[in-house]
Amino acid sequence: MNTALRMNTKNDIRRSKKLSWLLRHGAREVGLPMDAAGWVSVPEVLRALSITRAQLEHAVATNRKRRLQLDGERVRACQGHSADGTPVTLEALEASWVTLTSDALVWHGTSRGALESIAAAGLVPAQRTHVHLAEALESVIGKRAAVDVMLGVDPSRVRAAGVGLFTAPNGVILARRVPREAIVRLEPMTRRARAAAEALRAIFGFAP
Numbered sequence: 001m002n003t004a005l006r007m008n009t010k011n012d013i014r015r016s017k018k019l020s021w022l023l024r025h026g027a028r029e030v031g032l033p034m035d036a037a038g039w040v041s042v043p044e045v046l047r048a049l050s051i052t053r054a055q056l057e058h059a060v061a062t063n064r065k066r067r068l069q070l071d072g073e074r075v076r077a078c079q080g081h082s083a084d085g086t087p088v089t090l091e092a093l094e095a096s097w098v099t100l101t102s103d104a105l106v107w108h109g110t111s112r113g114a115l116e117s118i119a120a121a122g123l124v125p126a127q128r129t130h131v132h133l134a135e136a137l138e139s140v141i142g143k144r145a146a147v148d149v150m151l152g153v154d155p156s157r158v159r160a161a162g163v164g165l166f167t168a169p170n171g172v173i174l175a176r177r178v179p180r181e182a183i184v185r186l187e188p189m190t191r192r193a194r195a196a197a198e199a200l201r202a203i204f205g206f207a208p
Contacts, residue, residue, distance in 0.1 A: 016059040018049060020067055023077040027086050036092035038076040045075055065140065066170035079168040081129050090129055090176060097166035097174065103156045105185065106133040106165070106173050109147030112193060112200065118151070119203045123178035130174035133165075137187060148193045149200060152185030153178055 022045070027034040032048050034040045046056060056075065060068040069078050079097075081088045100106075108123055108131065123131045137150055155165050161179040168174060186201050188194040198208045 012058065012062065015049070015051060015055060016063055016068075019045070019051075019056070019059050020063070020077060020080075022048060023068065023075065024080045025082040025085055029085060034076075034087050036087060036089040037096040038081055038086070038088045038093065039071075039074045040076060042070075042073045042075055069169050078170040079130065079172050079174055080132070082127055083125065083129050084127070088129065093129060094164065094166050094174075097168050100155060100165035100167050100173055103154070104135075105152040106135055106155060107137055107139070107150045107152055107187075108133050108178065109150050109189070112148045112196070115149070115200060115203050118183070119180065122180040122183065123151075123153075123175075125177070130166075130176055131178050133173040133175065133178075135171065135173060139171075148188070148190050150187045150189055151183050152187065154182050154184045157182035157184070 022030065022032065023034075023038065023040065026032075027040065030048055032040055032044055042053065042056065045051075046053060051059075057070065060070045060075070067077055067080060069076050079093070081093070110118065125131050133153060134150075158165055158175055158178055161182065163175050163177055163179070165173060165175045183204060184206075186197075186204060186206055188197045188200065193200060201208060
């Protein structure tokens with residue numbers, strides 16, 4: 001990617017955020033036609049946001065987490081759709097992704113305050129269609145920028161619970177839920193979390 005693409009103005013950033021919101025959450029609110037896999041017509045998006053094709057292409061190319069996917073005259077968010085407010089379905093989204101076959105650990109970043117509920121019920125997607133997971137601890141894709149801890153998830157245990165795992169085009173790994181028994185590690189990511197690592201691991205019954 002060249003320097004010009006990396007250097008976004010404030011207007012570029014606002015436009016990219018608005019586009020991501022529209023394609024992940026706001027389609028129904030603004031009356032934007034969208035299919036069950038999240039695809040919308042490029043001309044419809046240009047009209048809805050009053051932007052040009054060049055501005056759309058720039059937003060897709062420079063999105064830091066590669067959330068946006070452009071395919072000819074259609075565009076979509078790769079993942080991260082609201083469970084309500086868009087016409088997407090779980091089945092259509094999963095059919096558009098690639099089934100994850102690896103058994104290597106994948107990771108979910110979260111806050112210390114969420115650990116008790118996760119230890120009781122596993123990971124659930126809340127307002128999104130799927131739980132988001134990252135392929136590595138240091139990954140930018142698939143996790144929030146600032147998290148207290150990373151939870152290691154064993155894909156074979158997720159599958160044993162009858163839940164599929166999928167990889168979106170931008171590398172985010174997704175599952176409808178992650179059962180508690182599939183969470184097998186906890187790695188602290190902040191200084192405060194490292195200081196409390198033994199107590200945090202004890203919440204899940206992990207060894208210090």
